[in-house]
Amino acid sequence: MAGRLLALIIKEFLALFRDKKSRLAVIVPPILQLIIFGYAATFDLEHATLAIFNEDSGGFSRDLAARFERSSAFDVVGYPRSEAEIAPLIDSLGTLLVLRIGEQCSQQVAQGESCPIQVLIDGRNSNTAMLALNYVRSIVTDFNQEKATLRGAGLPARLTMRAWFNPNLESRWFIVPGIIALLAMIVTLVVTALSVAREREAGTFDQLLVTPLHPWEIMIGKAMPGLIVGVGEATLIIAVTVFWFKVPLVGKLSVLYPALIIYVLSIIGVGLMISSFSATLQQALLGSFLFIVPAVILSGFSTPIANMPEFMQALTYLDPMRYFLTIVRRVFLEGAGLEYFIHDLWPMSIIALVTLVLATWLFRHRMY
Incomplete structure (x- = not known):
């Protein structure tokens, strides 16, 4: 045979x-x-999944999180309670990006300082990641302008970003x-x-x-x-x-x-x-x-x-x-x-x- x-x-x-x-x-x-x-070849994005890790319990951080929750560009899929929950969530494709609001964010804003906000994003799909970051920038910019007008001071939120798996989002x-x-x-x-x-x-x-x-x-x-x-x-x-x-x-x-x-x-x-x-x-x-x-x-x-x-x-x-x-x-x-x-x-x-x-x-x- x-x-x-x-x-x-x-x-x-x-x-x-x-x-x-x-x-x-x-x-x-x-x-x-x-x-x-x-x-x-290029791609487009219509929806993006988002998890919000809010380490601050003040009013400013809640308002910022609510702005993302109400946005039609994102679907909030989770609220990590600790830093250890972030990596498994992104690794398992459970979310495209995680918005991390730092501790004492509201207190820093009340003192006239900028609040550090970090975006951790899955960079495996670089095109989707870049489009999602544009949405984040747009929301944070609008939120900053609104709060700055009310406070008569500088921009309250300072955004930093970090892409996983594809650092340069190529x-x-x-x-x-x-x-x-x-x-x-x-x-x-x-x-x-x-x-x-x-x-x-x-x-x-x-x-x-x-x-x-x-x-x-x-x-x-x-x-x-x-x-x-x-x-x-x-x-x-x-x-x-x-x-x-x-x-x-x-x-x-x-x-x-x-x-x-x-x-x-x-x-x-x-x-x-x-x-x-x-x-x-x-x-x-x-x-x-x-x-x-x-x-x-x-x-x-x-x-x-x-x-x-x-x-x-x-x-x-x-x-x-x-x-x-x-x-x-x-x-x-x-x-x-x-x-x-x-x-x-x-x-x-x-x-x-x-x-x-x-x-x-x-x-x-x-x-x-």
Whole structure:
């Protein structure tokens, strides 16, 4: 059996890389897309989650906190009671930023001094962080002007900011790691979706039926090139991300690659399902792009999932890119370990298992 599988896998690689155009199609377009996205893509923000850590009990601090609570730009999601509660809240994506009002703030303002206010912000999504900081500045500025007019003195609040995970809030640090998930999906899906359709269009599909290979063996032979190409393509893109775009890889590759393999397997399952339905290469390509566009939109790559309607948010749980996008960004920017991704790994594993089983069943059904 191993010899038959190896022969089929070699045959698939020869079919994929037998001419120069096919080799260039697998390598060059993803690199060009990576460069274009890396320099050109930007995002917008509509909502921002906020936690308020008020160490002062005076009237001034309560008025300032109330100004943020009434703002339509923020949703207050918590009130930490100690400094130790801040880090877990940001690490777990529980809030985008924490407004920290210092001790004796109201007393300092009453004495004619400025009150220190600190904003701790999650810098993993730098574009979102910068937009959120603009909202904070606007609210504090308006509040300062109002209080200064009433007091006839200088500005009462002095704002300082600190971004976590992305100190300089470089948008490329957020965008480019996400492109790893995007391009790995595109390349893997196209390679696997064309595999069976290519056989049918070339007239060699019937030859597979007379071989001693079982349907599941043929599926493994079709899946292995996609797995190798997908992981290899992702490796190339990771190298470009680190060495060309200088995005720091804080985490370990030993954490990233198990998730990458599961992600690629889930895409292979989808690609083989599309290939089983397709009778021509054109149908396979159309089916691939019919999946790619919704998958990218629902993943949160281009628009925040929190801004989507509830029924659309429910659909995102069927998208494997949603889960891997979170994993790759957290590994790159914060160095998170596998223990932080259990809630992302098991849904992605189920998607991979279901799609591969369905692809095998569809392939068997179309054979007989």
